[in-house]
Amino acid sequence: MRKAERLNRLQSALDAGGYLRLKDAARLLGVSEMTVRRDIASCGGRFAYLGGYIAGGLESAGGMGYILDRERDAHIEMKRTACEAAASLLKPGETVFIDCGTTTTHLASRIPADSQITVVCYAMNIAEIVCKKPGVRVVMLGGLYHASSASFSSPESLEMLRGIGINTAFISAGGVHESLGISCSNFHEVEIKQTAIANAVTRALVIDSSKFDQVKPAFFAKLDSFDFLCCDDGLDAARSERLTIAGMRIVLA
Amino acid sequence: MRKAERLNRLQSALDAGGYLRLKDAARLLGVSEMTVRRDIASCGGRFAYLGGYIAGGLESAGGMGYILDRERDAHIEMKRTACEAAASLLKPGETVFIDCGTTTTHLASRIPADSQITVVCYAMNIAEIVCKKPGVRVVMLGGLYHASSASFSSPESLEMLRGIGINTAFISAGGVHESLGISCSNFHEVEIKQTAIANAVTRALVIDSSKFDQVKPAFFAKLDSFDFLCCDDGLDAARSERLTIAGMRIVLA
DNA sequence: GTTGCGATGTTAACATCCTAACATTTTCTG
């Protein structure tokens, strides 16, 4: 069948990234624009079709597209604000660890391209952002891919991480409970987060205020493991005071 | 200045991937569509603007965007064809190594999503493709990022690779010279390619025919290291015969 | 204040894209 062949060609041309005008795609494939339209419509979702342009797959970072989109709409503004606060801890020339998740992407994108910062990460969505910045050095901890958080894990990566000195570790979490501790959804993240925390001079917890009083299956730290809490302004005064007394410095945007 | 703030918000919303309608962006930022247009136009290139939609940065895979684009135009059809040939060596359930470069992306995109294949890779542009496929297991070799080939390298990754059994290694090259050997542009790739070749049952060289008689700075193998040559149909008969005599099986699309 | 400038909003003419209906070509089948 000819249609499949055309779709493969399109995919090849788009996988590497970038966009294609409908017009150019039609010429490339040697068919009319209408046929290209029909091809794309028939394999719904394989391509994103936006006003005269064809773009690669509609899923975003590393396959966790849909989950990410849902969650994004909910707290995106709070996450953005929390990361604005976290970004104030960035210093040129330093080495930082950036955790996985949907929150930390906002921090990654705030790293100035010319800051000579070294970023240590283990998630696709973070790597996709920082690898594009010319003046930023990137160390990726590899291993087996976990689609649920678009992250990698392996014993060798932990070994690599142990050999890296970190100025500031920016850790995210799925739940923060004042007495039970701090938790995330995926067990494979626990060792990585703990190692990053152990190797860091400064430890910053980056969360939006919806995470308080939540608990996820995998606990990885207590509150006193952190020096800073980077959060949006949804943090109420009573909690803020308790956390400060517990030794955490609150950082708001 | 307010414009900068709006642009930051846009960036945050788009970094994670995906697209935004102009209309939605205007609502999100609380300004008119016209203002959003002007913002985007003023910071030329930070966003891609396509027919009513705003997309993230225009650079593609892992920062080697421009180099990639230039090269892509040149040999894209040949590379696609070579990878069509290579894809015929894929078997469900197997473990394959996929090399870095602009050629192998076409192979990566041809891996069926439901094939239960395990992909071992060490480049951003490959990972970006295979991580999106639900039925594909991905092992990423991490390390320090090299923008020139969008790839990673580290001693620990080599260690990891040594522990992985590979059914078929798909290796790319920048130059193939019948007497001098096979070479690539980046020295850090050499050890990885050699280890992958050493650990693989079947070794396939995936190149387009423009690579013959070329030489790049880093040699990594001789021709007899490979079982298969996956190539486009630009391979002339005389060379094809010589290579066959040398023990290589030629695979065309 | 008011004057001027930059930023933002509004409108209208224009270009482009999208959809559906129909025409044509190709492919398959008996």
Add this chain to the structure above:
DNA sequence: CAGAAAATGTTAGGATGTTAACATCGCAAC
């Protein structure tokens, strides 16, 4: 080879995006 079905091409009208010109607003300097 005929006929049907699928694929592809063409056209036209409505919808949407684009651009430029002008109107309005807010702020800062004098």
